[in-house]
Amino acid sequence: MNVNECLMLHCRTEVYEHGACCDDCWNDRRNLLAALPDLYVMTYAMLTPGSRQQEINTIHVPAIDPAAPINLVAHDTLELGYARLSGWAVYASQRAGKIPPDLKVYTSGRGFLTVVQTLLAYDHKLALGGFAGSYVMDVWTAYRRLVVQCVSTEPRHLEPPCPDCGAATLITRHADEYAMCLTCGNRWPHSQLPKLRRQAQRMTA
Numbered sequence: 456m457n458v459n460e461c462l463m464l465h466c467r468t469e470v471y472e473h474g475a476c477c478d479d480c481w482n483d484r485r486n487l488l489a490a491l492p493d494l495y496v497m498t499y500a501m502l503t504p505g506s507r508q509q510e511i512n513t514i515h516v517p518a519i520d521p522a523a524p525i526n527l528v529a530h531d532t533l534e535l536g537y538a539r540l541s542g543w544a545v546y547a548s549q550r551a552g553k554i555p556p557d558l559k560v561y562t563s564g565r566g567f568l569t570v571v572q573t574l575l576a577y578d579h580k581l582a583l584g585g586f587a588g589s590y591v592m593d594v595w596t597a598y599r600r601l602v603v604q605c606v607s608t609e610p611r612h613l614e615p616p617c618p619d620c621g622a623a624t625l626i627t628r629h630a631d632e633y634a635m636c637l638t639c640g641n642r643w644p645h646s647q648l649p650k651l652r653r654q655a656q657r658m659t660a
C-alpha cells in the first residue's frame with residue numbers, strides 16, 4: 456500500500472490522499488497569511504530607488520515602464536502574491552455564502568489587504584473538497600516569494616537540542632523555510648518550527 460505524505464516541503468506526515476496537506480501545515484497557513492501585509496509593504500519599498508515604506512492602503516504597484524528604474528523581481532513578487540491568492544479569496548467567500556470582496560478597489564495595496572483579510576475570515580471553507588493542498592501551496596508560494604525579499608536568508612541557530620539525536624545543532628535555512636539538524640540530518644517543515652521552539656521553552660523552564 457502506498458503511503459501519502461503531506462505535500463509541503465520537508466513534511467513527512469502521512470495524509471489520506473495524494474496532494475493533501477497535514478493538519479500542522481494546514482494550520483500554519485494562518486501564520487503565513489498574517490505576515491503577508493507587512494511583507495507586501497516592505498517589498499513595495501524596494502520597488503524603486505529611494506522609495507520608503509508606506510501605509511498598505513495607499514500603495515499602488517505601477518505598470519512596468521521601461522524608461523523608469525524598477526526592481527523587476529520585487530514587482531513580480533507583488534503581482535504574483537495578488538494573482539495567486541485573489542481567486543481563492545473570491546472562492547472562499549462564495550463557499551461561506553458571503554458576497555465576494557470587490558477587488559476593483561482603488562489601489563493594489565488595498566486589494567491585497569482585502570484578499571488577505573477575506574482569507575483569514577473564510578478560508579476554513581477551503582479545508583474540504585480536495586483543494587486544501589493546492590490552496591496552502593499557493594499561500595506558501597506567495598509568502599516565500601515575499602519573505603526572501605525582506606528577511607535575511609542566512610542559516611539561523613535554534614536553541615533546543617535535536618529531538619531525534621539530542622545534539623545542539625538545529626538550524627533553520629532560507630529564512631525559516633525548514634529546520635534541519637547538522638548532526639543527524641533530519642529535517643522539519645516550516646509548520647513544525649513553533650513546536651521545536653516551544654520545546655526549548657519547556658527545557659529552560
Ligand SMILES: [Zn+2]
Binds near residue numbers: 468
Ligand atoms: Zn505537513
Ligand SMILES: [Zn+2]
Binds near residue numbers: 619620
Ligand atoms: Zn539530530
